[in-house]
Amino acid sequence: MTYDMIIVGGGPAGATLARLAPRSWRILLLAGTGRDKPCGGLLAPDAQKALARFDLTLPKRILVDPQIFAVRTIDLAARRQRYYQRMYINVDRAKFDRWLLEMAPENVTVLPVRCAAVARQGEGFAAVWAGGQAAGARLVGADGASSLVRAALFGPAKTRRYTAIQQWFPLQAVDPFYSCVFDSVTSPCCSWSICKDDHFIFGGAFPQKNCRAAFEAQKERLEDYLGLSLGTPERTEACQVLRPSRPASFCMGGGGAYLVGEAAGLISPSSLEGISSAMNSARALAESLLDRRPLTAYRRRTAALRARLLAKNLKCPFMYEPHLRRLVLWSGLTSIAVDGER
Numbered sequence: 110m111t112y113d114m115i116i117v118g119g120g121p122a123g124a125t126l127a128r129l130a131p132r133s134w135r136i137l138l139l140a141g142t143g144r145d146k147p148c149g150g151l152l153a154p155d156a157q158k159a160l161a162r163f164d165l166t167l168p169k170r171i172l173v174d175p176q177i178f179a180v181r182t183i184d185l186a187a188r189r190q191r192y193y194q195r196m197y198i199n200v201d202r203a204k205f206d207r208w209l210l211e212m213a214p215e216n217v218t219v220l221p222v223r224c225a226a227v228a229r230q231g232e233g234f235a236a237v238w239a240g241g242q243a244a245g246a247r248l249v250g251a252d253g254a255s256s257l258v259r260a261a262l263f264g265p266a267k268t269r270r271y272t273a274i275q276q277w278f279p280l281q282a283v284d285p286f287y288s289c290v291f292d293s294v295t296s297p298c299c300s301w302s303i304c305k306d307d308h309f310i311f312g313g314a315f316p317q318k319n320c321r322a323a324f325e326a327q328k329e330r331l332e333d334y335l336g337l338s339l340g341t342p343e344r345t346e347a348c349q350v351l352r353p354s355r356p357a358s359f360c361m362g363g364g365g366a367y368l369v370g371e372a373a374g375l376i377s378p379s380s381l382e383g384i385s386s387a388m389n390s391a392r393a394l395a396e397s398l399l400d401r402r403p404l405t406a407y408r409r410r411t412a413a414l415r416a417r418l419l420a421k422n423l424k425c426p427f428m429y430e431p432h433l434r435r436l437v438l439w440s441g442l443t444s445i446a447v448d449g450e451r
């Protein structure tokens with residue numbers, strides 16, 4: 110049997126597309142093998158707005174403790190910090206993904222398998238996994254930063270690529286707080302800490318070469334700055350993360366194949382926030398699939414999103430260039446005073 114569409118990847122992009130794609134189509138969703146995606150699991154205002162536009166309300170079981178109202182921004186090299194108000198919702202990322210996937214309608218067959226290869230086959234596509242294969246008239250890569258579909262059909266992503274590493278610690282060593290950490294000595298990108306129920310998570314994005322050594326060095330510098338030990342990690346996880354910087358960083362597809370979410374390169378280069386772009390691009394593709402020229406329609410519907418993401422590069426020097434960042438932190442512009450500041 111040939112499916113009307115095969116979607117590779119069951120994250121926010123793949124699950125949203127499966128939910129919104131034409132109900133008359135037979136759709137196969139290869140959702141991966143359930144390995145949790147390393148993520149801060151924070152729903153930023155843009156992601157909240159996307160859920161609002163879908164008329165979706167978040168079940169309580171997806172939330173984690175605590176909810177946060179401020180981010181403590183720390184420059185380790187300058188040993189300076191400020192607090193900024195932020196409106197995030199703190200969620201269990203794995204539960205969030207499962208919740209989105211549970212909404213797939215009956216015309217979608219969800220298989221918990223990892224796609225091993227894709228290729229063009231006649232007018233359509235073939236997808237192969239351990240123990241099975243399928244043919245589809247259309248193929249969608251919703252398989253994240255290391256997209257197999259993008260690599261197989263369109264070549265490597267033309268964008269900056271980092272390795273994100275996160276460790277989970279028992280909470281007892283640290284009081285809960287949410288932070289964004291910069292350290293020009295160990296990474297040109299950013300790091301973060303966040304609490305989820307009884308765990309403290311510290312993670313960051315690092316250049317791929319020697320990423321683990323840079324992560325460990327930065328962790329030590331953070332412990333020194335905070336004056337405490339994070340303890341022994343219970344879990345270490347890693348994945349790739351993209352940072353688009355120019356129009357060619359994005360690839361929306363071609364020849365009957367499409368890319369959505371981070372597979373298409375759609376993620377904020379300043380905050381690395383990507384859940385909203387994943388859901389919004391999936392919605393844009395779903396609305397374009399029945400168009401006479403679906404790819405043109407999809408490109409048009411995502412033009413503003415791509416422009417917005419590229420515009421965020423203008424903010425980057427003030428966050429990532431050490432001298433400008435010091436100036437911003439020194440000025441205290443838009444920061445808030447916090448009682449009993451640590």
Ligand SMILES: Cc1cc2nc3c(=O)[nH]c(=O)nc-3n(C[C@H](O)[C@H](O)[C@H](O)COP(=O)(O)OP(=O)(O)OC[C@H]3O[C@@H](n4cnc5c(N)ncnc54)[C@H](O)[C@@H]3O)c2cc1C
Pocket residue numbers: 117118119120121122123139140141142143144146147148149150151152153156222223224225251252253254257273274275312348349350369370371372375376381382383384385387
């Ligand atoms: C460490 C880290 C922290 C982050 N924190 C935040 C945050 O707090 N808030 C935020 O908005 N964004 C955050 N992001 C970005 C965000 O996680 C991604 O941009 C977003 O998840 C992209 O959604 P997606 O559906 O496009 O891809 P993903 O969420 O990556 O989903 C891809 C899915 O495809 C599956 N898959 C991959 N390969 C295959 C295959 N071959 N076969 C089948 N399935 C496959 C994977 O298992 C996964 O389920 C963070 C990113 C990183 C790396």
